[in-house]
Amino acid sequence: GDSVTQMEGPVTLSEEAFLTINCTYTATGYPSLFWYVQYPGEGLQLLLKATKADDKGSNKGFEATYRKETTSFHLEKGSVQVSDSAVYFCALYPPLGNEKLTFGTGTRLTIIP
Amino acid sequence: KAGVTQTPRYLIKTRGQQVTLSCSPISGHRSVSWYQQTPGQGLQFLFEYFSETQRNKGNFPGRFSGRQFSNSRSEMNVSTLELGDSALYLCASSLRFGNEQFFGPGTRLTVL
Numbered sequence: 001g002d003s004v005t006q007m008e009g010p011v012t013l014s015e016e017a018f019l020t021i022n023c024t025y026t027a028t029g030y031p032s033l034f035w036y037v038q039y040p041g042e043g044l045q046l047l048l049k050a051t052k053a054d055d056k057g058s059n060k061g062f063e064a065t066y067r068k069e070t071t072s073f074h075l076e077k078g079s080v081q082v083s084d085s086a087v088y089f090c091a092l093y094p095p096l097g098n099e100k101l102t103f104g105t106g107t108r109l110t111i112i113p
Numbered sequence: 114k115a116g117v118t119q120t121p122r123y124l125i126k127t128r129g130q131q132v133t134l135s136c137s138p139i140s141g142h143r144s145v146s147w148y149q150q151t152p153g154q155g156l157q158f159l160f161e162y163f164s165e166t167q168r169n170k171g172n173f174p175g176r177f178s179g180r181q182f183s184n185s186r187s188e189m190n191v192s193t194l195e196l197g198d199s200a201l202y203l204c205a206s207s208l209r210f211g212n213e214q215f216f217g218p219g220t221r222l223t224v225l
Contacts, residue, residue, distance in 0.1 A: 034213060043117075043203050043216040089156065093211060100169050101146070101205075101214055103156045 002027040004090050006104035013080055014112050021075040021107050023064075023090035031092040033057075033066055033073040038087045038106070047075075047088070082111045115140065117206050117217035125223045131192040134220045138185050138206030144168075145187040146214060147179060150201040159202075162187055163210050191222075199224045 007022040025031065032051045036044040048057030053068035064075045073090060090104040118137045126132050138145050146169075147159040158171040162181035179189040185206075191198055201221050205214035 032211075032213075036216075043119075043218045044205075046213055046215065049213055093213075096211075100158045100161060100171070102158075105155050 002031065002092060002094055002099065002102045004092055004102055004104035006090050006107050009087075009106070010108040010110060012110045012112060015082055016079045017111075019075070019077040019080045019084075019109070021088055021090075021109070023073045023075065023104060025071050025073065025090075025092050027071075027092055027094055029095040030068065031094050033064070034091045034093070034101075035062070035064055035073070035075050036089040036091060036103075038089065040086070044089065080109075080111050082113055085109055085111045117204060117215055119202075119204050119217040119220050121220060122218065123221045123223075125225060126194050127225050128194055128196060130194050131190065132194060132222060133188055133190045134202055134204075134222075136187045136189075136204030136206075136217060138187070138204075139215055142206035142208055142215075143185050144207045144210045144212070144214075145181055145185065146205045146207075147187070147189050148203040148205065149173075150203055150219070151199075156203075159189065161210065168210055194224045196224050198222065 003026045034049045035047040037047045048059040050057040050066035056065045062077045087106045089106045120135045144163045146161040149157045161169040165181045176192045181187045201219045203219045205216045207214045
């Protein structure tokens with residue numbers, strides 16, 4: 001079945017460091033791919049998405065590119081801030097849209113001033 | 114546009130009781146999904162409703178049930194609560210199934 005594998009956390013970085021959180025997926029066809037972020041005590045917020053190969057999703061300085069050849073959707077940010085501390089989830093929706101949204105296990109990110 | 118709202122935000126129950134959680138989707142959204150989030154199991158899919166019909170169901174016992182009303186609002190019910198049901202229950206809405214989902218703040222359920 002469909003699955004998402006995320007980089008194990010927790011990840012701790014200094015402010016202004018470069019961030020990469022790896023995400024790879026297993027799915028048939030071309031699923032839609034998402035990154036969600038969860039701040040402490042809150043629900044999930046959609047951070048960015050990509051719906052076809054080579055699409056780049058971007059929001060709030062975060063970017064991720066849909067790579068069909070490597071079945072990956074890695075999240076990157078050039079200069080992280082303390083306010084980026086949160087848990088990040090990679091997710092996919094199968095192309096037919098008749099199955100459920102499948103999440104990775106989440107990666108906890110802590111940014112140190 | 115108002116986001117997804119969930120009530121109550123916090124709930125404390127004892128074992129054996131039952132509980133009903135409510136979710137109001139974003140206006141115009143017809144699909145509602147429910148998830149259970151725990152530190153040990155992460156995010157687990159419970160069920161999805163579209164136009165009052167359950168489209169998908171996760172791997173949870175029959176004690177977990179849900180429904181959707183004609184105005185797209187949804188409720189989930191857990192009967193005979195167990196300690197392991199303590200979790201954050203998240204509701205998400207989308208225009209229809211297969212579209213991006215928007216999450217509510219969750220209901221934190223504690224079972225004593």
